[in-house]
Amino acid sequence: MNHRLIASSALASVLALGLVGQAAAQDKGKEKCFGIAKAGQNDCANLSKSHSCAGQAKVDNAPDEWKYVAKGTCKDMKGMTAEEAMKAMPKS
Template sequence: MTVTTLRPLSLAAVALSAALGSAALSAPASAAGEMEKCFGISAAGKNDCATATSSCAGTSKVDRQGDAFVAVPKGTCTKISGGSLEPKK
């Protein structure tokens, strides 16, 4: 193959990679809209984000910590034993 044949193929490969990459990045954003925070159900160290008593994800100290949450599909939190849409005190 010559340089003139490789250049269009390279450009096509770059364009395809960019298109697939942006599609993959947009999927979690749309999925996030279908999720809700569910408090009081996470295992120790498995929470999704900071709480009133811990600084970041994965730092809850006990199982079912009332102010620690995990993201679950909308409509399922209240069906889980101990699940709450609001932080527990």
């Protein structure tokens, strides 16, 4: 087997594990806050499933778009929980 391939695979695995640890650390002390993301500044997939990536929000403050915020600050920003956002979304 090619030693370069083995080394590349091992390095990729180590890097991936490091990213998983960082993602878990980012979630501590944070919560998803819906309805506060500006266009292009959402953190990940939206509730309506029209996209699956960060930075793809089309309009400001869409109820199905979210950002991570410090726990306990979402309501102060006039944001919503996931359940509240589902109710606020337009029915299709």
